[in-house]
Amino acid sequence: xxxxxxxxxxxxxxxxxxxxxxxxxxxxxxxxxxxxxxxxxxxxxxxxxxxxxxxxxxxxxxxxxxxxxxxxxxxxxxxxxxxxxxxxxxxxxxxxxxxxxxxxxxxxxxxxxxxxxxxxxxxxxxxxxxxxxxxxxxxxxxxxxxxxxxxxxxxxxxxxxxxxxxxxxxxxxxxxxxxxxxxxxxxxxxxxxxxxxxxxxxxxxxxxxxxxxxxxxxxxxxxxxxxxxxxxxxxxxxxxxxxxxxxxxxxxxxxxxxxxxxxxxxxxxxxxxxxxxxxxxxxxxxxxxxxxxx
Amino acid sequence: xxxxxxxxxxxxxxxxxxxxxxxxxxxxxxxxxxxxxxxxxxxxxxxxxxxxxxxxxxxxxxxxxxxxxxxxxxxxxxxxxxxxxxxxxxxxxxxxxxxxxxxxxxxxxxxxxxxxxxxxxxxxxxxxxxxxxxxxxxxxxxxxxxxxxxxxxxxxxxxxxxxxxxxxxxxxxxxxxxxxxxxxxxxxxxxxxxxxxxxxxxxxxxxx
Numbered sequence: 001x002x003x004x005x006x007x008x009x010x011x012x013x014x015x016x017x018x019x020x021x022x023x024x025x026x027x028x029x030x031x032x033x034x035x036x037x038x039x040x041x042x043x044x045x046x047x048x049x050x051x052x053x054x055x056x057x058x059x060x061x062x063x064x065x066x067x068x069x070x071x072x073x074x075x076x077x078x079x080x081x082x083x084x085x086x087x088x089x090x091x092x093x094x095x096x097x098x099x100x101x102x103x104x105x106x107x108x109x110x111x112x113x114x115x116x117x118x119x120x121x122x123x124x125x126x127x128x129x130x131x132x133x134x135x136x137x138x139x140x141x142x143x144x145x146x147x148x149x150x151x152x153x154x155x156x157x158x159x160x161x162x163x164x165x166x167x168x169x170x171x172x173x174x175x176x177x178x179x180x181x182x183x184x185x186x187x188x189x190x191x192x193x194x195x196x197x198x199x200x201x202x203x204x205x206x207x208x209x210x211x212x213x214x215x216x217x218x219x220x221x222x223x224x225x226x227x228x229x230x231x232x233x234x235x236x237x238x239x240x241x242x243x244x245x246x247x248x249x250x251x252x253x254x255x256x257x258x259x260x261x262x263x264x265x266x267x268x269x270x271x272x273x274x275x276x277x278x279x280x281x282x283x284x285x286x287x288x289x290x291x292x293x294x
Numbered sequence: 295x296x297x298x299x300x301x302x303x304x305x306x307x308x309x310x311x312x313x314x315x316x317x318x319x320x321x322x323x324x325x326x327x328x329x330x331x332x333x334x335x336x337x338x339x340x341x342x343x344x345x346x347x348x349x350x351x352x353x354x355x356x357x358x359x360x361x362x363x364x365x366x367x368x369x370x371x372x373x374x375x376x377x378x379x380x381x382x383x384x385x386x387x388x389x390x391x392x393x394x395x396x397x398x399x400x401x402x403x404x405x406x407x408x409x410x411x412x413x414x415x416x417x418x419x420x421x422x423x424x425x426x427x428x429x430x431x432x433x434x435x436x437x438x439x440x441x442x443x444x445x446x447x448x449x450x451x452x453x454x455x456x457x458x459x460x461x462x463x464x465x466x467x468x469x470x471x472x473x474x475x476x477x478x479x480x481x482x483x484x485x486x487x488x489x490x491x492x493x494x495x496x497x498x499x500x501x502x
Contacts, residue, residue: 049359221400293396
């Protein structure tokens with residue numbers, strides 16, 4: 001027993017000395033792999049930079065925001081169209097492309113790497129939307145990264161008909177954004193949301209709650225398929241849940257999305273309340289989103 | 295059974311010897327008298343910049359994440375260079391900022407593959423030190439430039455106008471992406487040029 005109690009410390013001490021000496025001679029630079037190791041005093045003080053985790057490459061899906069944020073000081077310009085005639089109107093309406101359209105223009109700016117502010121306007125009731133988004137927490141992981149973000153916003157509808165009772169043009173909303181990566185090429189997102197005053201024509205403001213689901217499959221470095229669904233209560237003429245699916249191309253600082261959907265609204269205070277159209281092929285509309293970073 | 299105090303003596307001796315060995319091994323390797331090892335000053339001004347020409351507009355990327363050392367057994371003196379004069383530089387490629395986060399990610403993930411090849415390194419022997427004008431030194435080195443896991447032998451020249459440390463150093467050279475098996479990036483469906491211009495600026499100072 002005694003012999004063991006001595007031999008083990010010998011081995012341990014000798015091994016620690018050899019390892020320390022070996023580490024000094026063989027790895028002074030702390031370099032990776034086969035990269036050359038210079039035998040000098042200099043040592044790398046920190047490892048290579050780990051990029052922030054990412055689930056979705058774009059800051060938005062089709063309608064829902066993602067937890068991906070812009071880099072500090074970055075601007076994002078967006079133009080989106082939703083063609084109001086259904087594709088089922090056929091060639092006479094050029095499958096809806098003849099219009100008219102609901103158009104959204106947006107401009108976002110990143111105050112920090114985590115927080116951004118966006119001003120966007122839809123010509124549907126001249127809905128002017130100001131929102132703030134923040135990436136609150138993330139878990140880096142090679143295959144299963146997770147990001148948590150939140151977005152709050154206020155919208156003012158500038159073009160409402162003169163009816164009685166007088167419509168309330170103000171709407172407010174908050175969304176929690178939970179993005180989960182599933183491997184290197186699949187991401188899913190959940191967007192539970194609260195909306196104040198979903199029906200601007202109601203006698204008094206209501207509270208609405210909804211749940212958005214977003215999924216995306218990245219086929220290559222540039223192309224991906226994506227889809228969304230919004231579960232919500234019925235509000236006024238917005239009787240139905242909406243869905244959307246499409247394809248995304250990422251090129252040169254742009255994201256191009258071509259989508260098919262039963263929702264024609266583009267601003268959050270409108271699409272969170274649902275859509276007047278059923279999710280049936282006869283009611284599907286074409287649309288697109290283009291974002292440009294600069 | 296507990297061991298007696300005497301029984302612990304050999305054990306303490308052995309541990310002490312091991313500790314001394316480990317301490318000796320951890321001491322810095324002494325350089326010959328007159329040798330000068332200078333490190334890239336991590337708190338000083340540093341800038342690595344690349345410029346790539348594209349059909350519509352040039353684009354560039356910058357980073358401050360350069361580190362490394364210069365070992366000159368004979369100090370910075372024009373003339374013959376003692377053997378063992380070496381330079382090692384490395385750039386943390388994941389930090390390159392092209393001005394657009396999306397393009398940064400493309401650079402990291404699609405072209406440089408920084409998860410597998412996080413550093414660009416240059417490890418070389420100093421081959422010549424010249425003083426073309428009083429107080430201006432041009433240091434030439436020949437060695438291995440490693441980018442994207444592909445090694446290429448390169449001779450690079452750097453210049454300083456400081457005779458004593460800290461030296462402000464400037465280097466400029468070009469590389470071909472194809473030399474390092476880096477796919478030629480595309481901007482809006484158009485490829486950028488294979489040739490990339492690189493410039494380095496940093497300060498070499500005594501180790502802190």
